[in-house]
Amino acid sequence: MNTQVLVIDPAAGLAREARAPREEGLPGDFAIWIFILAEMLAFGVLFVAYAFTRAGDVELFNASQETLNRTAGAINTLVLITSSYFVMRAVTAIKHGLSKDCAWWLGAALMLGGVFVGIKAMEFHDKFAAGITLSTNSFYMFYLALTFFHFMHVLMGMIILAFVIAKAWRGGYSRQDHVGVETGASFWHMVDLLWIILFPLVYVIR
Amino acid sequence: MQYQSQAVAKPYFIAAIGLFVGQILFGLIMGLQYVIGDFLFPAIPFNVARMVHTNLLIVWLLFGFMGASYFLVPEETETELFSPKLAIITFWVFLVAGALTVLGYLLVPYSTLAEMTGNNILATMGREFLEQPLITKIGIVIVALSFLFNITMTLLKGRKTSISLVLTLGLLGLAVFFLFSFYNPVNLVKDKYYWWWVVHLWVEGVWELILGAILAFVLIKVTGVDREVIEKWLYVIITMTLITGIIGTGHHYYWIGAPEYWQWWGSIFSALEPIPFFMMTVFAFNMVSRRRREHPNKAAVLWALGTGVLAFLGAGVWGFLHTLAPVNYYTHGTQLTAAHGHLAFYGAYVAVVLTMISYAMPILRGRAANSEKAQNMEKLAFWLMSISMLVITLLLTGAGIVQIWLQRISPTPMGFMAVQDQVSIFYWLREGTGVVFLIGLVIYISSFFVKGGAKAAA
Amino acid sequence: MSTTFTKSMARNIFYGGSVFFFLLFVALTVDTTHTLPKRDNSQNITPSVERGKKLWETNNCIGCHTLLGEGAYFAPELGNVYKRRGPEFIKIWIKSQPTGAPGRRQMPNFHLTDEELDDLVNFLKYTSEINTAKWPPNIEG
Numbered sequence: 001m002n003t004q005v006l007v008i009d010p011a012a013g014l015a016r017e018a019r020a021p022r023e024e025g026l027p028g029d030f031a032i033w034i035f036i037l038a039e040m041l042a043f044g045v046l047f048v049a050y051a052f053t054r055a056g057d058v059e060l061f062n063a064s065q066e067t068l069n070r071t072a073g074a075i076n077t078l079v080l081i082t083s084s085y086f087v088m089r090a091v092t093a094i095k096h097g098l099s100k101d102c103a104w105w106l107g108a109a110l111m112l113g114g115v116f117v118g119i120k121a122m123e124f125h126d127k128f129a130a131g132i133t134l135s136t137n138s139f140y141m142f143y144l145a146l147t148f149f150h151f152m153h154v155l156m157g158m159i160i161l162a163f164v165i166a167k168a169w170r171g172g173y174s175r176q177d178h179v180g181v182e183t184g185a186s187f188w189h190m191v192d193l194l195w196i197i198l199f200p201l202v203y204v205i206r
Numbered sequence: 207m208q209y210q211s212q213a214v215a216k217p218y219f220i221a222a223i224g225l226f227v228g229q230i231l232f233g234l235i236m237g238l239q240y241v242i243g244d245f246l247f248p249a250i251p252f253n254v255a256r257m258v259h260t261n262l263l264i265v266w267l268l269f270g271f272m273g274a275s276y277f278l279v280p281e282e283t284e285t286e287l288f289s290p291k292l293a294i295i296t297f298w299v300f301l302v303a304g305a306l307t308v309l310g311y312l313l314v315p316y317s318t319l320a321e322m323t324g325n326n327i328l329a330t331m332g333r334e335f336l337e338q339p340l341i342t343k344i345g346i347v348i349v350a351l352s353f354l355f356n357i358t359m360t361l362l363k364g365r366k367t368s369i370s371l372v373l374t375l376g377l378l379g380l381a382v383f384f385l386f387s388f389y390n391p392v393n394l395v396k397d398k399y400y401w402w403w404v405v406h407l408w409v410e411g412v413w414e415l416i417l418g419a420i421l422a423f424v425l426i427k428v429t430g431v432d433r434e435v436i437e438k439w440l441y442v443i444i445t446m447t448l449i450t451g452i453i454g455t456g457h458h459y460y461w462i463g464a465p466e467y468w469q470w471w472g473s474i475f476s477a478l479e480p481i482p483f484f485m486m487t488v489f490a491f492n493m494v495s496r497r498r499r500e501h502p503n504k505a506a507v508l509w510a511l512g513t514g515v516l517a518f519l520g521a522g523v524w525g526f527l528h529t530l531a532p533v534n535y536y537t538h539g540t541q542l543t544a545a546h547g548h549l550a551f552y553g554a555y556v557a558v559v560l561t562m563i564s565y566a567m568p569i570l571r572g573r574a575a576n577s578e579k580a581q582n583m584e585k586l587a588f589w590l591m592s593i594s595m596l597v598i599t600l601l602l603t604g605a606g607i608v609q610i611w612l613q614r615i616s617p618t619p620m621g622f623m624a625v626q627d628q629v630s631i632f633y634w635l636r637e638g639t640g641v642v643f644l645i646g647l648v649i650y651i652s653s654f655f656v657k658g659g660a661k662a663a664a
Numbered sequence: 665m666s667t668t669f670t671k672s673m674a675r676n677i678f679y680g681g682s683v684f685f686f687l688l689f690v691a692l693t694v695d696t697t698h699t700l701p702k703r704d705n706s707q708n709i710t711p712s713v714e715r716g717k718k719l720w721e722t723n724n725c726i727g728c729h730t731l732l733g734e735g736a737y738f739a740p741e742l743g744n745v746y747k748r749r750g751p752e753f754i755k756i757w758i759k760s761q762p763t764g765a766p767g768r769r770q771m772p773n774f775h776l777t778d779e780e781l782d783d784l785v786n787f788l789k790y791t792s793e794i795n796t797a798k799w800p801p802n803i804e805g
Contacts, residue, residue, distance in 0.1 A: 239769070240738070242767055243767055243769030243770055244764075244765075244766060244767060244768060244769070244770050247770040247772075248762070251727075251728075251770070251771075252727065252728050252736070252738050252739075252769070253725075253726075253727025253728045253738075254727070256727050256736050256738070257727055316722065316723060316724040317722040317723050317774070320721075321722075325722060329722075331722060331724075332720065332721025332722055332723070332724050332725070333721065333726060334726045334727075334734060337724060337727075368675065392709055392714045392717055393700075393706045393709065394704070394790075394794065395700055395703070395704035395706075395794060398732065399693075399696070434671060437671055438670075438671045438674050441671065441674035441677070441678045442674055442678075445677055445678040445681050448678075448681065448682040448685060449682070449684075449685045452682070452685045452689045453685060453688060453689055453692075455689065456692075459696075460797060460799070461732060461796045461797055461799035461800075462732050462733075462734070462794075462796065463700070463705075463732070463795055463796055464700070464703075465695070465696055465700075465703065466797050468696075469797070471692065535801060536801060538799065538800075539733030539734060539735070540737065541737055544737055613804050613805075614801045614804070619802045620804065621740070621804050622739070622741065623740065623769075626769075
């Protein structure tokens, strides 16, 4: 991510003023939704590929699935859902013009993101210590690929949140103009949603 | 012409077209060697003709990109080029180096050429598309650096538009990834793995930034659509290009000894690669239909739309056709690959360079657009070249499908050479279609020499 | 279409997305590099194989043949030629070129010494033992 996440160019600002306030339509910038759509497509195909490959070798998948740390996965699910709730509160706060509240809620979400990353890193550490790699078998290929791909998205989301927090703290958003917050929030919700599909699919369903 | 220094683009465009002719002539020689095996043997063996054919393509496209940049950047940055003199020096250095390299290919046995040019110091030669002698490769780096320096300095002193930024980023990536051509480990798997960092990350990565920027520039000029709108779409399209194309490199890692998970990564991400090309087509048509002015240069508009459609067909559709690992298992390294290569290069890169030439050349010659008659000839050339390239692609696809069936799927597989005899009819038709392409090219070049009735300068 | 769609956001997503996917690519490359020794037959790279690869390159074999499916499509796949034809056939074949058969595709004679032929064959043997995920589908390449 570059440092210009929150820079608003004059033309964009003008366009926004002309249109705000608005209630209906997609929250955040349309560009992020194109990106989200592409990401969902990539993950979607990965999920379908997982399901098909699993159907071809159910026993291997079930046996390997046994070795996963389901408790860690479940905790992480709760962590992400809670963080998404915080992000939602942040958006509500900025809609009421409460910049500092918005920043605090986002800060809490960012912290939970950190918790997720910590727990996930421990899981990765355990698997790598056990000598498991992408080439071990097709279950672990999918497990590592999907969770690592998602892990990178969480890191990306945290960077985005950090930028939004910094700007919100400086009072860079207002009741009228908070597209940046909504854009960041949309990305974070996507990251959360992907995990909500990923966790049962890879950790639980047998 | 708004800026004097844009004039340096002209020799670049002329050289590009000249080398294009050479490329097509050698293509016809190879096409004939496919059916009359000993044609021109031993004077020009197939491998030499192919090397000249592909290297000329790369070099003339680079000439085209450079010419396009020298034309585009002053107008975008609203300032004269940092150093027109350097641009002209670079031009001659590149042209002479390119000509010497091709002469080397044609006149000296390749192994002797390797010995003469320092391949024993650092072995980089003899890999597909990177056959250039070490000194030529170093020359390319020097030319690329001086070119980038010139463009960057111009950019720094002028207006920084998205188009010029994306273009410069693409050119920078082009130079950076070319450096991997100097890495040639003995380990064949690693050699191939990083070879694709040049080839794939060029044509399905950074070159698409250049393509997008040039297309966006011409579309702004010929449609008069708001820059804000066009640049926004440019960003969205190149974002999609890179997020699908970078991991999409994996579609080259299926069968070269890399880990097998690349079959998943490569299949999934490269299956998404047609999306940006489709968006580009929609984008081009959308902008033209929303045009705010009737630009007198209709030929340039045709080329721009053609780029959208043909790039989508060649790179998008024909790429998707064989990108999934289970399909690619059978199609890898057959005439189907050749079919895709031809239409993708023509549709994406040849077409975009010719779009730029079509738009810029009349202006460089002091008029907004060519005469009606010249434009009609150019349009005829567009249709002849584009349709014949499409037909060539279909014929090679036919040859590829038969080849795959006889050689790889059939319960009693035939040997390679026996199969080649079976598909010779496709090769004959391809050669005939190639002649039509050449006729199109001759008409294209003649259109530059049509006299009279020019539209007034812009 | 939504009401907001700004160029600055499109640009930020472009930079962020590109860096993100390039980093993912680098991560996969690191894993590939660690996994390769199990597949790439590099334990069998001898000085002879090294010389053989150089001969392969300096005679531009890739200008007509494919090697593991990559190259020109004018002449047979050679990634598995060692298994298809065996070492002696390969050497005799190379030495007897060109066939001069009228109208047939011709391979030049590269005037290789016996040691060079051995090196080239060793390179092709090494190549044929790379784990290519069972490609090509059959011995014909």
